Amino acid sequence: MGSKVGFETPSGVVQPLDDGETTERGSQNGPTDTEKPTHEEEEFKEGGYGWVVVAAVWLILAHSFGINSMFGVFLAFYLANDHFPGATPLQFAFVGGLSFSVAFIASPFATILLRKIGLRMTVVTGGLFISGAYVAASFSKTIWELILSQGVCYGIGMGICYTATAGLIAKWFKKRRALANGIATGGTGFGGLTYSLAANAMIQRMGIAWTFRIMAIICFVVLIASALFLKDLDKGTTKTTLTAFDRSLFKLPDFWLFLGWGWLSSLGYVAVVFSLSAYAQQVGFSPQQGSLVSAMFNLSTGIGRPIIGFMGDRFGTIRVNTLGTFLSALFTFFIWIFGGKSYGALMVYGLLGMFPSIMWATFAVMTASIFGLQKMQAVISLSTLTLALPYTFAEAIALSLRKPGRDGFLDIQVYAGVMFVAATICSLILTIKKGELYRKREDD
Structure with a gap:
């Protein structure tokens, strides 16, 4: 399955670039076929050291977005204890929301x-912000100190780490691009799984302050070490291709559909991932059982994203994304609404977490597929910036x-389901519009 990428020659004529072959048109001499790349060059383009980069990005995402996915465990603790006197559930919600939104606001800054x-x-730099945020959170005494540390400061670090690595995998792979990206983004799920269980145990044994400090040390060591193994495939072109804000994208209908899918998916995803642990406790399960549900959600994300990537390579990423969102x-x-009061059914819903979180398994590959590698970083930067609002x-x-009682989460559940339906419609329109393009690519 080949893919075609356009490039511009000095004469200004754009020519397709196929896997394994390049053609160049001179201004005077007509088309000239260059030599086919050697086996080593093909291997380098389709992976090679790229697999080391995949492993490094896996660890970076596990200790940035992955650890933030366990906020549901912290939220359940905040709601069940008076650790920050006078704080309201809405204020705690803004802690988790700001960590994401600030991450997206930081995207253009990270590109610079x-x-x-x-x-x-x-x-x-992102790793220093993340570890510093958790150290500051460990000394927080008021809700506003927590918002600034666990919310704002952590979000800046998370946004820097994500934006720096979001477009990296696509440069190393063509035929296995979605699979490699799925493996790398799977780190988010495994990070959330590991630290959802660990955080609950540490909070019970050592308290919230030392949980933050231990997490700060782990993040600092892993993120700094992982950064040393990163390598960009671009050679001397990075400074000219990185664009923090490309306003011309707003003129593209596909960009608005892409944003619609991203916004609506995000509204549904956050409602699910941050509510599961608190929901489990409100319907009568223990904090340990609640954290286990969140852990299973993250386990599904970690295992499911490589599977989604493999399916995207095989059937087309937009098609797979549409089905997964539906x-x-x-x-x-x-399952969640009708069976959620049964712990077994709630665990099943958690184990299907790869679908509510599918956006981050397909996001980078969809930008490359829809807008091309040249615009990919600009699309990632601008679209993640707009995601700050939802x-x-x-x-x-x-x-x-949320309302009191065993049915108190019903409105949240309906709200999340409606958001996923609306996101499916946006993705379906993209699937229809890009169907012919994808068939041509898959026939190559």
Whole structure:
């Protein structure tokens, strides 16, 4: 399955670039076929050291977005204890929401850092923000100190780490691009799984302050070490291709559909991932059982994203994304709502977490597929910036719908399911519009 990427020659004529062959048109001499790349060059393009980069990105995402996925465990603790006197559930919701939204606001800043100080130092900078945020959170005494540390400061670090690595995998792979990206983004799930269980145990034994400090040390060591293994495939072109804000994208209908899918998926995803642990406790299960449900959700994300990537390579990423988003709606309506009060059914819903979280398994590959590698970083930067708004209010909206009693989460569940249905419609339109393009690519 080949893919075609356009490139511009000095004469200004754009020519397709196929896997394994390049053609160049001179201004005077007509088309000239260059030599086919050697086996080593093909291997380098389709992976090679790229697999080391995949492993490094896996660890970076596990200790940035992955650890943030366990916020549901912290939220359940905040709601069940008076650790921050006078704080309201809505304020706690903004802690989690801000960590995401600030991450997206930091995206253009991270792109500028990439251009100024390079890939590795940009990730190191993000790691310092993340570890510093958790140290500051461990000393927080008021809700506003927690919002600034666990919310704002952590979000800056997470956004820098994500933006720096989001487009990296696509440069190393063509035929296995979605699979490699799925493996790398699977780190988010395994990070959430590991630290959801660990955080609950540490909170019970050592308290919230030392849980934050231990997490800060782990993040600092892993993120700094992982950054040393990163390598950008671009050679001397990075500074000219990185664009923090490309306003021309707003003129593209596909970009608006892409944003619609991203916004709506995000509203549903945050409502699910941050509510599961608290929901489990409200319907009568223990904090340990609640953290286990969140852990299973993250386990499904970690295992499922490589599977989604493999399926995307085989059948087309947009098609797979549309189906997965639709399944998210079905499972939310028919498993979480009707069976959630049974612990077994709630665990099943958690184990299907790869579908509500499918956006982050397909996001980078969809940008490359729809907009091309040349615009990929600009699309990632601008679209993640706009995602700041829904992520700021997603959990606040969800918690505002929460009511007392065993059925107190019903409105949240319906809200999440409706968001997934609307996101499916946007993705379906993209699937229809890009169907011919994808058939041509798959026939190559």
